[in-house]
Amino acid sequence: MLDVLIVGSGPAGLSAAIYAKRANLSLEIAEKIFMGTGQVAESGQVDNYLGLPGMSGYDMGEVFRGHAESFGIPFREAEICGFERTENGWRAALAGGGSIEARTVIYAAGAKHRHLGVRGEEELAGRGVSYCAVCDGAFYRGKTVAVAGGGNTALDDALYLSELCEKVFLIHRRREFRGAAATLEKLRERPNVEILTETVIEEIAGEKKVSCIRLANGRTIEVSGVFIAVGMQPETECVKDIAELDGAGYIVADETGRTSAEGFFAAGDVRTKQLRQVVTAVSDGANAAISAAEYLRKI
Ligand SMILES: Cc1cc2nc3c(=O)[nH]c(=O)nc-3n(C[C@H](O)[C@H](O)[C@H](O)COP(=O)(O)OP(=O)(O)OC[C@H]3O[C@@H](n4cnc5c(N)ncnc54)[C@H](O)[C@@H]3O)c2cc1C
Incomplete structure (x- = not known):
């Protein structure tokens, strides 16, 4: 059984993985998109992340993922479609069948911007x-x-x-x-x-x-x-029965990442917060990993 299962390899999940690995926890990242690095990959240019001005979002995602890979962190291409509490932690069901068991979960599945759905929107995304x-x-x-x-x-x-x-x-x-x-x-x-x-x-x-x-x-x-600016859709369908959500569907969690479910932490765009950006996602991942390590020490 893993110490921590991280769901999502966007900035929050990757940052959580680096902090969890350095805290000596056994872990795995489940990511539904092949080599996915989250929403940042959709950004033409990121100009507000400290130390990496003007980098394309795609390159930034690659740098983040490469950093995690250099630590030997295992990735699994898999979509998590549900969670069940077990005696020792959590069982995550995989959409393709099977499951992963872990003492704790860091859920960093992000959010999606709603689209207008008009002609030209998809073609000109990132170009105006x-x-x-x-x-x-x-x-x-x-x-x-x-x-x-x-x-x-x-x-x-x-x-x-x-x-x-x-x-x-x-x-x-x-x-x-x-x-x-x-x-x-x-x-x-x-x-x-x-x-x-x-x-x-x-x-x-x-x-x-x-x-x-x-x-x-x-x-x-x-x-x-x-x-x-017609709203965002948090990826919380598969956690709605286990953790408290706010009115807009985000997981209720503060900076520590603690949710209403024991041993289940939320990080990044998926949680209630003021600013959804790379810098806050990275910070959330670090905090959630430290919270998971502290929780594991206590139990
Ligand atoms: C077009 C665009 C431009 C942006 N530009 C900037 C910018 O310039 N500066 C900035 O700071 N921020 C920018 N952002 C916002 C930034 O990208 C996000 O705040 C950040 O990526 C959030 O990171 P995250 O890890 O919380 O979530 P995400 O990046 O959304 O990553 C979540 C990951 O979880 C995976 N996942 C979801 N559900 C499951 C599941 N059930 N099982 C397994 N995997 C799952 C997804 O595939 C995804 O890879 C931009 C966003 C967009 C869309």
Whole structure:
């Protein structure tokens, strides 16, 4: 039986693995994607991770994975589809059949950005279509961009981008916003923000990069970037019956990674937190591994 099973080889899982290995724990990482390194691989360029400015997200993921591999950490290409409490810890069921037993679990399965599902979105992802204003906003300094969405993330993104960009269109398909009224008020006061409600984006267009969006009402707006902020989907389907989730489906856990389930830790984007970034995922992984080691010492 393993001391710790780590689910996911994104930044959180890989960082947890390095700390667990150095704490002398026996471990394995289960990752459902062949050679996967998580969402970071989808980022064209990561400019906000300390010490590695301007690196492509794909390369960063490779550097992280290579670091873990250099420690001899075993990886298994497998999707975990459920957990069962055992006398000594946890049994994780594999989607392809079989199971893995471990005294503790560090669950670092991340989250996915919801997509708009419009023409051009997939083709232009990373070439003007972004799901993260904090990550990519600086690339659009002095340019015109659109933000799609009506919740707090969309409003915060629009406010953040209005500090950098020449003009920001905030586009929401409904009449009322779900986000904070105070942020909306601030946006209404910004001269470089134009708010379009009951407006649906039908297409994101451009040759090699985004050049415009086409709206269902027939209007075309020239933009250099489109920030899609229509929510995130945490990967928590297979833990919903064993650990407490918040209203948005994230695992309730603080910085220690401890969840409502004994010996079951959460790290990275999958847990309740303010900022979902590589730096916070890496930090979570380290903390969760130390929490697991401490828990194993106690039992
Ligand atoms: C397009 C894009 C650009 C970004 N740009 C930046 C940036 O510039 N700077 C920055 O700091 N952050 C950026 N981020 C955010 C950053 O990538 C995430 O915050 C970070 O990757 C979260 O790490 P994680 O390990 O918690 O989760 P993830 O990276 O989501 O990794 C989770 C891993 O778990 C695996 N997994 C999921 N479910 C299972 C299962 N059931 N069984 C086995 N494996 C499973 C997944 O395949 C995945 O590999 C960006 C994200 C995106 C999508």
